Amino acid sequence: MLQISKRGENMPASPIRKLVPYAEAAKKRGTKVYHLNIGQPDIETPKEVRDAIHNADFKILEYTHSAGLESYRKKLSGYYHSVGINVDYNQIIVTTGGSEAILFGFMACLDPGDEVIIPEPFYANYNGFAIAAGIHVVAVTSTIESGFALPPIEEFEKKITAKTKAIVICNPNNPTGYNYSEKEMEELKAIILKHNLYLFADEAYREFTYEGKQFSAMHLTGVDDHVVLMDTISKRYSACGARIGAFVTKNKDLLDATMKFAQMRLCSPYLEQLAGEAAIDLPPDYFDVTKAEYQNRRDLIVQRLNAMEGVYCPNPGGAFYAMAKLPIDDSDKFCQWLLESFNHNNETVMLAPATGFYGTAGLGRQEVRLAYVLNLTAINSAMDCLEAALKIYPGRIV
Amino acid sequence: MLQISKRGENMPASPIRKLVPYAEAAKKRGTKVYHLNIGQPDIETPKEVRDAIHNADFKILEYTHSAGLESYRKKLSGYYHSVGINVDYNQIIVTTGGSEAILFGFMACLDPGDEVIIPEPFYANYNGFAIAAGIHVVAVTSTIESGFALPPIEEFEKKITAKTKAIVICNPNNPTGYNYSEKEMEELKAIILKHNLYLFADEAYREFTYEGKQFSAMHLTGVDDHVVLMDTISKRYSACGARIGAFVTKNKDLLDATMKFAQMRLCSPYLEQLAGEAAIDLPPDYFDVTKAEYQNRRDLIVQRLNAMEGVYCPNPGGAFYAMAKLPIDDSDKFCQWLLESFNHNNETVMLAPATGFYGTAGLGRQEVRLAYVLNLTAINSAMDCLEAALKIYPGRIV
Numbered sequence: 014m015l016q017i018s019k020r021g022e023n024m025p026a027s028p029i030r031k032l033v034p035y036a037e038a039a040k041k042r043g044t045k046v047y048h049l050n051i052g053q054p055d056i057e058t059p060k061e062v063r064d065a066i067h068n069a070d071f072k073i074l075e076y077t078h079s080a081g082l083e084s085y086r087k088k089l090s091g092y093y094h095s096v097g098i099n100v101d102y103n104q105i106i107v108t109t110g111g112s113e114a115i116l117f118g119f120m121a122c123l124d125p126g127d128e129v130i131i132p133e134p135f136y137a138n139y140n141g142f143a144i145a146a147g148i149h150v151v152a153v154t155s156t157i158e159s160g161f162a163l164p165p166i167e168e169f170e171k172k173i174t175a176k177t178k179a180i181v182i183c184n185p186n187n188p189t190g191y192n193y194s195e196k197e198m199e200e201l202k203a204i205i206l207k208h209n210l211y212l213f214a215d216e217a218y219r220e221f222t223y224e225g226k227q228f229s230a231m232h233l234t235g236v237d238d239h240v241v242l243m244d245t246i247s248k249r250y251s252a253c254g255a256r257i258g259a260f261v262t263k264n265k266d267l268l269d270a271t272m273k274f275a276q277m278r279l280c281s282p283y284l285e286q287l288a289g290e291a292a293i294d295l296p297p298d299y300f301d302v303t304k305a306e307y308q309n310r311r312d313l314i315v316q317r318l319n320a321m322e323g324v325y326c327p328n329p330g331g332a333f334y335a336m337a338k339l340p341i342d343d344s345d346k347f348c349q350w351l352l353e354s355f356n357h358n359n360e361t362v363m364l365a366p367a368t369g370f371y372g373t374a375g376l377g378r379q380e381v382r383l384a385y386v387l388n389l390t391a392i393n394s395a396m397d398c399l400e401a402a403l404k405i406y407p408g409r410i411v
Numbered sequence: 412m413l414q415i416s417k418r419g420e421n422m423p424a425s426p427i428r429k430l431v432p433y434a435e436a437a438k439k440r441g442t443k444v445y446h447l448n449i450g451q452p453d454i455e456t457p458k459e460v461r462d463a464i465h466n467a468d469f470k471i472l473e474y475t476h477s478a479g480l481e482s483y484r485k486k487l488s489g490y491y492h493s494v495g496i497n498v499d500y501n502q503i504i505v506t507t508g509g510s511e512a513i514l515f516g517f518m519a520c521l522d523p524g525d526e527v528i529i530p531e532p533f534y535a536n537y538n539g540f541a542i543a544a545g546i547h548v549v550a551v552t553s554t555i556e557s558g559f560a561l562p563p564i565e566e567f568e569k570k571i572t573a574k575t576k577a578i579v580i581c582n583p584n585n586p587t588g589y590n591y592s593e594k595e596m597e598e599l600k601a602i603i604l605k606h607n608l609y610l611f612a613d614e615a616y617r618e619f620t621y622e623g624k625q626f627s628a629m630h631l632t633g634v635d636d637h638v639v640l641m642d643t644i645s646k647r648y649s650a651c652g653a654r655i656g657a658f659v660t661k662n663k664d665l666l667d668a669t670m671k672f673a674q675m676r677l678c679s680p681y682l683e684q685l686a687g688e689a690a691i692d693l694p695p696d697y698f699d700v701t702k703a704e705y706q707n708r709r710d711l712i713v714q715r716l717n718a719m720e721g722v723y724c725p726n727p728g729g730a731f732y733a734m735a736k737l738p739i740d741d742s743d744k745f746c747q748w749l750l751e752s753f754n755h756n757n758e759t760v761m762l763a764p765a766t767g768f769y770g771t772a773g774l775g776r777q778e779v780r781l782a783y784v785l786n787l788t789a790i791n792s793a794m795d796c797l798e799a800a801l802k803i804y805p806g807r808i809v
Contacts, residue, residue, distance in 0.1 A: 018518065018668075019522050021672075023670035027675075028670055053474055066682060071461070073456050076651045119413060120417065147545060253677070255472050256678070267413075279510060279651060282682070283653065285680050376547055
């Protein structure tokens, strides 16, 4: 009998996608499902970006440079400067989604058995990349009671071993929406300097902050060799299917090593690099409009959630996610029940159980993540469903 | 001091790209460089494929299914049936280039420390994927004297250990152009059955065979659980920059495991999946035209090479590569010298030293790989350069 590898067995199935069959069954029964379970925005990809695709002038869909089109990297450098991140174009490697930037970082900085510390709850796919790279994720718990602020730095200290090589910070955070402050980022700086660690900064949601600006890991001074920015155009320009990201660092040795991984897979997709290039030329008010839309949605969803009996939702400062504590026995059961056994005027809502975002077993059983990627009317209807559901859910607890 | 990981240090730099600075310097001096060093065809991406991009009807560049657009997978299934490979669409996972299919196969079937046997010379990036996956490539030598036929199966037997999990066969072969016969494929079948191994089949060049058809690993019977097809549209439709490939197997457990790797990175690029879909609708004579062009090029380059004193080039049955033995001391030195110290009427040629394609140190020092990706006129001029160069190269040997 042929065997699957151990890492193939250990690779986690997507915690969000495991509910998909139940959603499909609900739809087949004629029930409308509001998808607040996944970060796929309903915002249109900007026309300028679509035009760049439609007008792409090429005869041969050729390999690009393994680091990405030079013209794109130069534009990206300009974009980064515009947000106070002073990097040269040759400090940027274009990646196939933010996903690949994370995988490259794990592989180029850590060896099998090494450890990376991540505040939990965290983006579930970090687990997958860690297993692919043979490394271990060590979780430090942030709590809904604190609004998912950075855990006390002593909690990080307690988890540091000889195997610890890096800390990952997703800012603004997926799944919590927390926007880390300059003070918190300075605390991280102190600990990475003290223990000689990399700081991997996933800043996919940089532009989506609602009270004050994002403070980038790249704004920290004196840690140029430590900081690796793992970026993506997916959310910024509502272009998730483009699979264009970036690996950015001022650490020359790390750039050289990562370039070898980039050469291995030849290049990132050509057409979407053109799309990324066009996105940088969007008018300056582009983010104002999308951000205002997301902020209205956030305000609505947070207000609706906190108005429900027994529900608590801290106000997320960024990204387009909210975490809510519900009066339920088990978020996995509840989310499945919403799809399998419930409807409200023939509608229901799909949420992401928070258990999949925690590294520590047993945490998140009363929490769900809501992605406010639908318009205000849809969010209101989805909240009507959730409110009605919580009143009759058999596993409701006090 | 922050450290790069060991695998980051061990990751090989691309053996082809290391000559790039010398080529750039030659061009700056005004020397025309014929690029026979890399498999980037000059054939236009079919208009139908480009039209699919230009007319792509979408408002949001969304995530696709992690296994790829269902419509594309269904079309791919039809394509495979047309070449005698009977796979269902749900036995196909669309990957980001053939590169990702190789990486997924290595990761899902092998654990760190496991071994994969590959006839050498082989596609150099297999080394990179092996290091990323923490596995070892064990080479079995094929020789230019035999035209790079499959080495005697006893040579494989000698290399099999408890750690051996798979054999990789690239057919038609990059870099040798060898087209493995049905008899050779049956020999591989016997050994994978005997030792319970996977057979990874890289068939990027399936359509480009000049004497008889390609015999796919998927044409073998009774080894459905063993065979994994690692495919790509890059060469087939001259769409290298699309980064669209496929991981194909009838092994259900392996598909399930590989899907988790696919979910980890969310999806492959959306637009190029549309391109891949359009390519399947190309008229049936599409490959006749491109194949005839490649065959003319092959005939010319092989004739020109063998007419040079001291040069031997076996006639490659497929792909668009030829390997030639030259009367030189060292192919790395020679290829660099061609760019750095030689020109013929202000022109020169860039070749790939074969050393980068061998796993065994010291092999390939008198061999080069030539990619016949340029038109007949350019190939003739490039061969004029090579012929003149061999007459005056200081490291010429008898």
